Amino acid sequence: MCTLYLDAFSGISGDMFIGALLDLGLDFNILKSELKKLNLSGYKLQYEKKNKNSIFGSDFDVILENGQKDCGISEHHKHHGRSFLDIKNLIENSDLSDYVKTHSVDVFHEIAKAEGIVHNKPIEEIHFHEVGAIDSIIDIVGCFIGLEQLNITEVISSPLTDGCGQIKIVHGEMPVPVPAVMQIRVNSSIPVHQRLDIQTELVTPTGIAIVKNIVSKFSPLPDDMEILKIGYGFGKKDIKCLNALRIILLKKK
Template sequence: MRTLYLDAFSGISGDMFIGALLDLGVDFDRFQSELAQLHVSDYQLHNERLAKNSIYGTSFDVVLNHEKDHGFIEHHDHHHHHDVRHLSDICSLINASGLSEKIKKQSIAVFTEIAKAEAAVHQMPLADVHFHEVGAMDSIVDIVGCFVALDLLGVDDVRASALSDGSGFIQVAHGQMPVPVPAVMQMRIGTNIPIKQRTDVQTELITPTGMGLVKEIVSHFGSIPEDAILLKTGYGFGKRETGSFNALRALLFDTKKSRQTVNTDHDAVLLIEANLDDQGGESLGFAMDLLVDAGALDVFFTPIYMKKNRPACKLSVLCAPEERDTFVNLLLRHTATIGVRYQLMRRSIMKRQFKKVETKYGTIRVKIASRNGVVKQTAEYDDCAHAARVHKVSLADVEREVQLQLAKLENQ
């Protein structure tokens, strides 16, 4: 299970979010190709990897080919308005695209949130809300692009820190607005989204698009995950000069222990088991998924016969010894058993490291296991499966490509 954690110490906007995901490894060419399914033109996408405060990250921008005038709601220093659109116009444009139904639904949900907020702030019917700069083509590309990039990264869950915003006032087409801007505060109503104001920053850090994204995708607010494997860190740079480091940090985690580097050739695991003869297959599958998502080293079923020749299955869970209570509680809660048994087991294992291999289907992680001169290299299934789905090829095609690139690296 891949978890994306947004460390919003300097707020969040659409371009910062996309920049951070590109920095995490989203293929830019594939990203552009997916966005082309919007069937609109007259814009260019720019991304640049650069350093700020000696920290490297990615700056992303949408530039219209006929830019002239400044807009007023989103990213005031680089977005512009040419067309006035209503929510229905934007929904029609997105629904007519070739994007997946999931991306369409998520994108429309963000625009709807922004429209509702503007309608409440300006005391007008939802249908009458004019999307000036937010509804212009650059922001449509921004918002849709956020969900395209998220999908390409293969994220299962998104969490976030408390959001930081600036203070003071900003000057827009309608005059001065307080920070956080009214639309952002309106979207916060009825939620538990935590916002901390920074008195050292006298400008806006959370844009309406950023707030809309947070409402749509973030499942939990809190500290950085403690028990997951950190895969990669990315930074998406903002365009404003805030007087401090203006970036969104994105952390990509995996709860699977199989992704963890192992530097020893022996360890101990706990085997927890329960015999089940009165539980259906669907609920057993659901329990297995929960156990895997919780970080079990392995989960498996064994067909058995119990007393009175009743057919049943034995559910076995391998986990770290210190995680006993976590998995015992999960078994008692999500299976029909009223008790479990467990034993500590010693293992001889291979040391495990990972490397990344560049292929025509993108970057694929390869697991390298070694012990006493024996070396095994295996492409990560999840990476191969994701690449196969994205590029519409077979899993075998991706695996063959990985083996080809590994062979080339060995011959160099």
């Protein structure tokens, strides 16, 4: 039973979180084995240790059979994607643990609820694009597999750091933080520091929804706990500073 501290000095996304969990000691073979319980096909997992900014950490990615990222949109019907109910059924009908199922569905519900408000639609009419893609389903479910495998019983976090400017998504050019991220922050106590010198998104809807689901409090690194191990999960974007999520395994002194 351990506490995990998220040091989100460069934001958070699902793949960064899984990369950090692998760097901390999550067994990649166990992760792959557990994810097969989803009965998804057409993808492979990529994991490697890398050196970025003279820091060694882990890079995790989901590659589709065609070598591309799945945006969750049909070439001929770009308004279609995977519905929340589709994803919920996929997860709940798997052989994953109840812990993984419950938290994964809750995270997708959080994102669906936010998207519903942003687009003025009921949840059942929301069809996911980026977050409904195979890679994002893997990211969300994989995070909870990792937390369970590492026996994490408490998660605390630093304030999150996001960038600014504009990014292009399925619905067009959007401001950073993107509307779904802002909506997920409503009625929450998630502190977000916005860096005006970084012109891109650092906090994704997946990342902040996971944080909202698992983090019990936001604080500096506790001084009454002993540091056991540190892991780094790298982000994909090249920015002017180290783009990584640092996670720290703690126990009471």
